[in-house]
Amino acid sequence: MNKMTVERIIPAWKWLKTYSLGDLQNDTAASLIFTIMVIPQSLAYAMLAGLPAITGLYASILPSILYSIFGTSRTLAVGPVALTSVMTASAILPFAASGSEHYATIAILLALMSGVLLLVLSLFRLGFLTNLMSHPVISGFISATALIVIIGQFKYLLGIESEGDTLIPLVTSLYRHLSETNSPTLILSIISIGSLLIMRSHFSSFLIKIGCSKHTVKLIGKSGPVFVVVFATLAVAILSLDKMGVSIIGAVPTTLPKIQLGNVTLAMVKELIPSTILISIVGFVGSVSVAQTYAAKHRQDIDPNQELTGLGLANIGSALSGAFPVTGGFSRTVLNAESGATSPMTGIITAVLIFLTLLFLTPLFFYLPKAILASIISISMMKLISVQDLRHLWRFSKKEAILLLITFFAVLIEGMETGLIVGVCLSLLFFLWHTSHPHIAIVGRVPGTEHFRNVQRFTVETHQSVLTVRIDENLFFANARILEERLQQVVSENKEVKHLILMCTAVNMIDASALQSLEKIFTRLADAGVQLHLSEVKGPVMDKLKDTQLLKELNGEVFLTQHQAIKALEGCQV
Incomplete structure (x- = not known):
């Protein structure tokens, strides 16, 4: 030893x-x-x-x-x-x-x-x-x-x-x-x-x-x-x-x-x-x-x-x-x-x-x-x-604060074990609710920079035919359907879009359910004449995706950075 x-x-x-x-x-x-x-x-x-x-x-x-x-x-x-x-x-x-x-x-x-x-x-x-x-x-x-x-x-x-x-x-x-x-x-x-x-x-x-x-x-x-x-x-x-x-x-x-x-x-x-x-x-x-x-x-x-x-x-x-x-x-x-x-x-x-x-x-x-x-x-x-x-x-x-109060009164009224179990279960439910309702933002380029920010918070440059959507959460079973619905909504609201870039800066993990949703999104966008692109995909996530059907059939590209994606696509008129 x-x-x-x-x-x-x-x-x-x-x-x-x-x-x-x-x-x-x-x-x-x-x-x-x-x-x-x-x-x-x-x-x-x-x-x-x-x-x-x-x-x-x-x-x-x-x-x-x-x-x-x-x-x-x-x-x-x-x-x-x-x-x-x-x-x-x-x-x-x-x-x-x-x-x-x-x-x-x-x-x-x-x-x-x-x-x-x-x-x-x-x-x-x-x-x-x-x-x-x-x-x-x-x-x-x-x-x-x-x-x-x-x-x-x-x-x-x-x-x-x-x-x-x-x-x-x-x-x-x-x-x-x-x-x-x-x-x-x-x-x-x-x-x-x-x-x-x-x-x-x-x-x-x-x-x-x-x-x-x-x-x-x-x-x-x-x-x-x-x-x-x-x-x-x-x-x-x-x-x-x-x-x-x-x-x-x-x-x-x-x-x-x-x-x-x-x-x-x-x-x-x-x-x-x-x-x-x-x-x-x-x-x-x-x-x-x-x-x-x-x-x-x-x-x-x-x-x-x-x-x-x-x-x-x-x-x-x-x-x-x-x-x-x-x-x-x-x-x-x-x-x-x-x-x-x-x-x-x-x-x-x-x-x-x-x-x-x-x-x-x-x-x-x-x-x-x-x-x-x-x-x-x-x-x-x-x-x-x-x-x-x-x-x-x-x-x-x-x-x-409400979670604290619920735990507090549950312990007072029902006892320590019950109160703690209630508190832990509620905190896990709050976590699941939060992750199942991820922040999804349409982003644009801050003028004169290579930075991209939420169009609702900053004055940014956008392009009619290129739409970038950033998801600020890991993609897994609890939020996969939310992502599907949100992307379908933004495409239907922007009729002139020909290229949709999914900006994956905050995505550290994609599970099987989310992969299936991405494949559905790709199919629906392709039917609507919209190309799907990915940008800023992290290494571990890319390792999981590289042998999947999604990347094999993807009609768009996977860009290293969002700036590269915009440079390559904003001049395209399809």
């Missing part, structure tokens, strides 16, 4: 060759800061997935190590993230009650299935399939999911019971139990949310005012939520708020969980396949987007297919850890980068530090109130609701 092959299979080999003691010192310091900040987030996202909060730490160890070795991003932090956590809960709830042993088993199975699916996609280099999810669909899906998550956290913020995973059942259930609100929990929630918002906006400024160095501010400027978590936990412990109805994490296991897949059936696996596909694809799309953003900043390369491998192994590692599906998260990666991470070694060191936390510091989580975790989740989710996206799309493309 040569050097290039090793680096392709194990990307860590590339950066480890130049890794120094100085790099290790920097990454250790960054990992310490990152670990302190990411622990509350991991606990919160496990709770969001419907699992014991400590599971979030299980999902932050082995997955982080495996991605650091097999992933291609130097900055991406892999672990529990909000979106995949809530999708996990949505996928499992039809099969088991949240908090049950069976629920945890299905979460492990989901992580395993997601990992295997991502590895299969990597093996067949199918990363391009994620391109089927357009930006409006992703934006509408994420915004609606974030809103559902925020509403779902109200039961923890108010200290009440509620059920449902879509908008109407959630709101109805919350309203029904609103009178049961626990006052200490509500007060703690209001103080926690207010403190988190103040810390997010002003903590760095406060550090600067008290004389902290820029380096210190950069290191701990984002760690404000950690202080809020510590103070909230101390308040619950000192004031015995748990005895007043404030829900806490409670005792956590001191050993890693045992994996029990005895209750898994083939029927269950089949029913989980749609959820597995959605969790895997959504997670991968988000992860690669974040990775490419940071790679561009540091002029590094990202290999999407190797990312599939890294994320696939990370999810298998999460399953082996008794946890749930993971991926690369935006907020997690921002924390990692701003902590000073310079290489994937931070992921490995962070995993070790979290493992040590599990072994020795879990008693500190006993009085951690669930309300503070719900507050962290709610504030994180608020950043994902993008009204600005809708405004931009409405100005740029109302069709795409």
